[in-house]
Amino acid sequence: MIKKPAATHKAIRQWMADHEKQLLSMLQQMIQEPSVQMNESGIQHKTARWLEDLDFTVDMWEPGGDELFNHHAFLSRREHFKGSPNVVGVRKGEGKGKSILLNGHIDVVPEGDLSDWAEDPYAGLVKDGKIYGRGATDMKGGNAAMLFALQAISSLEIPIKGDVIFHSVIEEESGGVGTLAAILRGYTADAALIPEPTNMKIFPKQQGSMWFRLKVKGKSAHGGTSYEGINAILKALEVIQALERLEKVRNDRVTDPLFAKAPIPLPINVGVIEGGEWPSSVPDLVKVEGRVGISPEETVQEAQEEFTRAIRAMEAEDKWFKDHPVEIEWFGARWLPGSIDVNHPFMEILTEQYKGITGKSPEVEAAPWGTDGGIITAVGSTPSVVFGPGITRMAHQANEYIEIEKVRQCAEVIASTIIEWCNVEERKGRSHT
Amino acid sequence: MIKKPAATHKAIRQWMADHEKQLLSMLQQMIQEPSVQMNESGIQHKTARWLEDLDFTVDMWEPGGDELFNHHAFLSRREHFKGSPNVVGVRKGEGKGKSILLNGHIDVVPEGDLSDWAEDPYAGLVKDGKIYGRGATDMKGGNAAMLFALQAISSLEIPIKGDVIFHSVIEEESGGVGTLAAILRGYTADAALIPEPTNMKIFPKQQGSMWFRLKVKGKSAHGGTSYEGINAILKALEVIQALERLEKVRNDRVTDPLFAKAPIPLPINVGVIEGGEWPSSVPDLVKVEGRVGISPEETVQEAQEEFTRAIRAMEAEDKWFKDHPVEIEWFGARWLPGSIDVNHPFMEILTEQYKGITGKSPEVEAAPWGTDGGIITAVGSTPSVVFGPGITRMAHQANEYIEIEKVRQCAEVIASTIIEWCNVEERKGRSHT
Numbered sequence: 001m002i003k004k005p006a007a008t009h010k011a012i013r014q015w016m017a018d019h020e021k022q023l024l025s026m027l028q029q030m031i032q033e034p035s036v037q038m039n040e041s042g043i044q045h046k047t048a049r050w051l052e053d054l055d056f057t058v059d060m061w062e063p064g065g066d067e068l069f070n071h072h073a074f075l076s077r078r079e080h081f082k083g084s085p086n087v088v089g090v091r092k093g094e095g096k097g098k099s100i101l102l103n104g105h106i107d108v109v110p111e112g113d114l115s116d117w118a119e120d121p122y123a124g125l126v127k128d129g130k131i132y133g134r135g136a137t138d139m140k141g142g143n144a145a146m147l148f149a150l151q152a153i154s155s156l157e158i159p160i161k162g163d164v165i166f167h168s169v170i171e172e173e174s175g176g177v178g179t180l181a182a183i184l185r186g187y188t189a190d191a192a193l194i195p196e197p198t199n200m201k202i203f204p205k206q207q208g209s210m211w212f213r214l215k216v217k218g219k220s221a222h223g224g225t226s227y228e229g230i231n232a233i234l235k236a237l238e239v240i241q242a243l244e245r246l247e248k249v250r251n252d253r254v255t256d257p258l259f260a261k262a263p264i265p266l267p268i269n270v271g272v273i274e275g276g277e278w279p280s281s282v283p284d285l286v287k288v289e290g291r292v293g294i295s296p297e298e299t300v301q302e303a304q305e306e307f308t309r310a311i312r313a314m315e316a317e318d319k320w321f322k323d324h325p326v327e328i329e330w331f332g333a334r335w336l337p338g339s340i341d342v343n344h345p346f347m348e349i350l351t352e353q354y355k356g357i358t359g360k361s362p363e364v365e366a367a368p369w370g371t372d373g374g375i376i377t378a379v380g381s382t383p384s385v386v387f388g389p390g391i392t393r394m395a396h397q398a399n400e401y402i403e404i405e406k407v408r409q410c411a412e413v414i415a416s417t418i419i420e421w422c423n424v425e426e427r428k429g430r431s432h433t
Numbered sequence: 434m435i436k437k438p439a440a441t442h443k444a445i446r447q448w449m450a451d452h453e454k455q456l457l458s459m460l461q462q463m464i465q466e467p468s469v470q471m472n473e474s475g476i477q478h479k480t481a482r483w484l485e486d487l488d489f490t491v492d493m494w495e496p497g498g499d500e501l502f503n504h505h506a507f508l509s510r511r512e513h514f515k516g517s518p519n520v521v522g523v524r525k526g527e528g529k530g531k532s533i534l535l536n537g538h539i540d541v542v543p544e545g546d547l548s549d550w551a552e553d554p555y556a557g558l559v560k561d562g563k564i565y566g567r568g569a570t571d572m573k574g575g576n577a578a579m580l581f582a583l584q585a586i587s588s589l590e591i592p593i594k595g596d597v598i599f600h601s602v603i604e605e606e607s608g609g610v611g612t613l614a615a616i617l618r619g620y621t622a623d624a625a626l627i628p629e630p631t632n633m634k635i636f637p638k639q640q641g642s643m644w645f646r647l648k649v650k651g652k653s654a655h656g657g658t659s660y661e662g663i664n665a666i667l668k669a670l671e672v673i674q675a676l677e678r679l680e681k682v683r684n685d686r687v688t689d690p691l692f693a694k695a696p697i698p699l700p701i702n703v704g705v706i707e708g709g710e711w712p713s714s715v716p717d718l719v720k721v722e723g724r725v726g727i728s729p730e731e732t733v734q735e736a737q738e739e740f741t742r743a744i745r746a747m748e749a750e751d752k753w754f755k756d757h758p759v760e761i762e763w764f765g766a767r768w769l770p771g772s773i774d775v776n777h778p779f780m781e782i783l784t785e786q787y788k789g790i791t792g793k794s795p796e797v798e799a800a801p802w803g804t805d806g807g808i809i810t811a812v813g814s815t816p817s818v819v820f821g822p823g824i825t826r827m828a829h830q831a832n833e834y835i836e837i838e839k840v841r842q843c844a845e846v847i848a849s850t851i852i853e854w855c856n857v858e859e860r861k862g863r864s865h866t
Contacts, residue, residue, distance in 0.1 A: 109711050112653050113718045138655070173713070209657065211712040220545050222571070222828040223702030223724045224642065224802025225695070229830070233703050234677075237670050244667075262658070269656030270666050271716055272709035278542050279644040279704040279765065280606070280724040280802075281829040285546045286706065291656045291713040332712065369657025369713075395655040396714040397662070 005420075008158060009356065012415050015152045016408055023148045023411070024131070024404060026050070028124035030140040031133035035106050040084045040170045043106045047168040048087050050147055054154045056089030056166060063170070063181035071184065073379050075175040075210075075334045086178050087168040088187045091150075097161025097422045101189035101382055102150075102414075103179060103372055104143035105172030108135035109396050116398035130401040137390030141402035142195025142410070143168070145389055149415035162422030165189050172372050174211075175333040179372035183380035191346035191421060192382045195410060196371050197390025197402075202354070204347055204385055205258050205366040206373050207266060208294030208337030212307065213287065214239060215327035216275075220284040229282030230320055232275055236286040238314065239326055243268050243290070246310040254295065258366035265368065266293030296339040296366070304330060335370020338377040338384065346421060350385060353416040357409065368392065387413070438853075441591060442789065445848050448585045449841055456581045456844070457564070457837060459483070461557035463573040464566035468539050473517045473603045476539045480601040481520050483580055487587045489522030489599060496603070496614035504617065506812050508608040508643075508767045519611050520601040521620045524583075530594025530855045534622035534815055535583075535847075536612060536805055537576035538605030541568035542829050549831035565834040570823030574835035575628025575843070576601070578822055582848035595855030598622050605805050607644075608766040612805035616813035624779035624854060625815045628843060629804050630823025630835075635787070637780055637818055638691050638799040639806050640699060641727030641770030645740065646720065647672060648760035649708075653717040662715030663753055665708055669719040671747065672759055676701050676723070679743040687728065691799035698801065699726030729772035729799070737763060768803020773816040779854060783818060786849040790842065801825060820846070 016023070033043035048058045063081045068074060078084075093099070111121040111134045119125045121134040131141075146166065153160065165187050169178030216236040221229025247268040259265035268290065275286030294303045308328055315322040341347070342364065354362045367373075369392070373384040389410035394400045449456070466476035481491045496514045501507055511517075526532070544554040544567045552558045554567040564574075579599065586593065598620050602611030649669040654662025680701040692698040701723065708719030727736045741761055748755040774780070775797065787795045800806075802825070806817035822843035827833045 109714055112710060112714070116653070116717060173711075207657065209713065213712075220549070220830045222802060222825055222830075223704060224640065224700060224726065224800075225825045225828075226700040226702045227696045228826045231703060233673070233706050236706075237673060240666065240670060263660045267657060267659040269659045269713060269715060270664060270709075271656060271712040271714050273666050273669075273716075273719065274707050276703075276705035276722075277545060278606075278829070279646075279722040280642065280702060281542055281545070281704050282702060283704055283706075284549060284831065289709075289712040293657065367657075369655060392655055392658045393661040395658075396711070397653045397655075398717065 008419060009416055011156050012152050012412060015156055016412060020408060023144060023408060024126065026147060027131055027140060027144040027407065030144060031124040031131065031136055032122055034122045035108055036110055037107055037174060038084060040106055044085045044087045044168060051089035051166055054150050056091045059088045060085045063177055067184055068181050071180060073180055073336065073375055074177065076171065076177045077332045084170045086170055086181055088182050089166040091164045093160045093162040093422055095161060096425060098424045099163040099165065099189035100418055100421055101165045101167065101192035102146045103167040103192055103194045103376060104139055104146060105169045105178060105372065106143065107170050107173050109173050112398055118399055129405060130403055132399060132401040134400055136400050136402040137197045138395035139196050139388060139390065141390045141407045142388035145195055145407050145411040145414055148411040149418060152415050153418065158419055160422045164418060164422065176335060176372045176375045179375050180379060183375060188380040188382045192376045192384035193414065194371050194373050194384055194386045195388030196386050197392050197395055198386055198388050199391045200389060200406065200410060201363040201365050202350060202385060202387050203365055203367040204340050204342050205296050206338040206371055206386060207367055207369055208335050208374055209291045209370040210294060210300060210330055210334035211289065211291050211332045213289045213329040213331050216286045216288065217324040218282065218284045221282040223280035223282060226282050232283045232286040235320065236275065236288055239288065240270055242310055242314055243270065256366060261365055262368045266295055268292050294337045296337040336374030336378050338374040340377065340383045344383055346383060347385060349420045350387060350417050353413050353420060357412050357416065441852060442849055444589050445585050445845060448589055449845060453841060456577060456841060459580060460564055460573060460577040460840065463577060464557040464564065464569055465555055467555045468541055469543055470540055470607060471517060473540055477518045477520045477601060484522030484599055487583050489524045492521045493518045496610055500617055501614050504613060506613055506769065506808055507610065509604065509610045510765045517603045519603055519614055521615050522599040524597045526593045526595040526855055528594060529858060531857045532596040532598065532622035533851055533854055534598045534600065534625035535579045536600040536625055536627045536809060537572055537579060538602050538611060538805065539576065540603050540606050542606050545831055551832055562838060563834040563836055565832060567833055569833050569835040570630045571828035572629050572821060572823065574823045574840045575821035578628055578840050578844040578847055581844040582851060585848050586851065591852055593855045597851065597855065609768060609805045609808045612808050613812060616808060621813040621815045625809045625817035626847065627804050627806050627817055627819045628821030629819050630825050630828055631819055631821050632824045633822060633839065633843060634796040634798050635783060635818060635820050636798055636800040637773050637775050638729050639771040639804055639819060640800055640802055641768050641807055642724045642803040643727060643733060643763055643767035644722065644724050644765045646722045646762040646764050649719045649721065650757040651715060651717045654715040656713035656715060659715050665716045665719040668753065669708065669721055672721065673703055675743055675747055676703065689799060694798060695801050699728055701725050727770045729770040769807030769811050771807040771810040771817065773810065777816055779816060780818060782853045783820060783850050786846050786853060790845050790849065
């Protein structure tokens with residue numbers, strides 16, 4: 001048993017250096033599970049086994065029930081989650097320490113156009129210190145870092161006073177149902193860490209986001225007399241241009257220095273377009289889907305209202321839109337924005353560990369995207385910080401990869417943070433600062 | 434047996450007035466067959482029966498064979514035509530008259546967004562002298578007019594010297610394989626009439642057209658850092674704008690007075706768009722499909738080259754397009770442009786019959802769209818004219834309909850034209866004037 005902090009940190013570093021192959025193998029096994037929506041079971045069973053090996057009490061269940069489905073933060077296009085289990089592991093501490101929630105999602109977005117990938121996105125290819133594959137960065141690297149940190153603590157038998165709760169959740173990419181279900185099942189803590197890909201920056205503030213679906217109407221006609229119809233694709237282009245203008249207006253308003261480095265702090269992304277059935281017919285319907293960033297300074301409702309106003313404004317200028325209003329639907333996914341104090345004690349400990357291990361001051365910024373931290377904070381009353389090894393730029397991209405050394409370094413910071421935070425003497429019950 | 438022309442025409446008119454219910458019933462049965470691509474068999478069996486009832490020798494076959502598939506005018510995305518029969522009927526004349534080819538396609542385009550239709554598009558609803566349904570105008574009305582004309586001639590036992598060949602073809606909406614197969618099987622004539630929806634105008638010149646597919650590349654990224662990707666939907670928007678400019682350039686060149694009444698003589702129609710998989714990912718691929726009108730004054734190849742130049746021109750202005758050229762594919766369907774002399778004897782006879790029956794001079798224009806007349810002229814060496822009862826504006830639209838009185842009147846003109854043309858004494862073999 002190691003007692004002195006400096007010795008502890010040195011032992012962790014050494015253990016991690018000695019067991020790098022174990023980290024790599026775990027990460028590879030994670031990537032080899034193509035855990036897109038509806039295909040999460042394989043990786044969850046593996047995660048449950050890894051947690052059991054660390055003496056965690058594992059709870060695996062398929063989210064459901066009225067409390068979940070009727071919750072105001074519930075949003076999903078799924079009618080059930082059969083075959084898509086959530087996993088939570090709990091390791092009770094020795095007592096009187098602060099508890100920590102480690103949250104990671106195991107769902108990945110689809111791989112996109114396969115021809116853009118140099119290798120099979122689910123092969124887990126390792127090359128030049130990087131591991132490639134869908135989810136490497138978002139966020140299997142982060143999940144591996146958390147488990148590796150816990151493996152080090154366990155192997156070195158470092159005493160921990162507070163409870164460690166590990167969320168391995170589904171559905172982060174499409175509404176956060178997995179985290180919401182875990183929170184509603186009572187798995188909260190004094191602070192949460194979410195190792196989404198921040199490139200080792202610390203994000204105490206998180207942009208929220210939500211998905212929209214627009215239906216743009218046209219009037220069909222024969223393509224040879226296209227002037228007798230109204231082309232829904234050309235009308236959809238006007239709508240997309242209106243969204244580009246709205247994005248500018250919304251972003252010109254952002255002055256928070258935590259957002260200073262993001263070229264577009266609150267992006268409106270047009271992600272999907274689909275319309276028309278026949279090349280020589282004028283199409284009469286186009287569907288456009290995308291996501292809108294929500295500022296921590298506004299409510300979901302305010303953001304929706306401004307979006308709706310921008311679409312409705314086109315109706316004043318254009319008789320077609322007046323007579324055939326664009327349909328707006330909020331569907332599928334929403335991440336609540338989150339914001340916690342940059343001086344929260346958990347932030348201080350994390351920052352200190354980061355400095356000690358890397359020798360540098362961390363960059364502290366606002367997250368350019370939503371995470372389940374919004375739900376953890378708003379519904380679970382657990383202040384949460386996002387800090388992880390991947391690069392945001394890699395997320396959702398072809399040839400997604402993560403640097404293995406970054407995963408290891410992040411694991412070291414997480415291990416030290418768990419040790420410091422969970423050994424803070426708990427005096428007056430749970431703190432929700 | 435009726436001998437004098439005036440008496441003949443009067444008898445036809447009377448017979449048609451007496452048998453209007455028969456016309457309506459036939460048209461209704463046609464519309465009730467949802468003869469979209471791959472579902473043509475039902476209507477073809479009905480058509481074969483109608484032709485047999487008129488003493489036509491019927492040939493029904495599924496197009497195929499090397500000669501067809503290797504023909505330079507062959508274009509289809511289908512690998513076979515099993516279950517999609519062509520029908521041709523031949524009624525030999527009494528001899529020494531000119532032959533006529535009556536050509537109609539039985540395929541219809543898909544019905545589009547059902548919610549735009551007031552009624553079931555395949556019910557064949559009759560209301561206020563109109564019959565509604567997919568294909569009513571394009572071109573079941575024309576097909577019914579031809580059959581009704583032949584029924585009148587047959588019932589009245591009007592002698593016909595030349596052969597009458599009836600093409601009931603598949604695949605006009607997607608490449609003309611049905612007509613090409615019929616031509617290659619030897620079913621040609623001295624002149625052809627195609628009752629596509631011209632609103633009773635006479636079209637001696639036909640715009641050609643062809644389908645294109647563009648693949649526009651982007652670079653995927655997480656929607657929250659959309660600025661790190663390249664949105665293929667926004668790039669596709671630029672491509673579509675380039676096509677709008679090209680359409681203007683091409684149409685500014687058109688000076689032929691036959692095109693004078695078309696606001697856009699040679700439309701470029703963007704008919705289908707599809708891209709992206711996930712609302713919060715930046716999409717990396719968008720597919721755009723459409724049709725380009727081909728002038729009778731240019732070749733298919735010239736039109737393709739100009740189109741390609743317009744797309745490639747964007748590469749000089751935009752590094753992304755330079756490094757990721759838009760892929761261009763010509764696929765699925767192509768209608769050859771056609772042009773015959775406005776003073777061809779068949780044109781003179783048709784014009785004369787039109788005047789005699791309607792009391793008005795016909796409007797003579799260029800077709801704003803391609804028909805199988807291009808193949809009939811170019812491959813079958815059969816001069817062809819397009820003249821039919823429907824309104825182009827109705828084709829490919831929701832709530833497509835045709836006026837029953839127009840179908841009847843067109844049938845009258847067709848019957849008289851058959852009688853006049855096929856009784857022209859054939860002196861020196863087939864004429865290809």
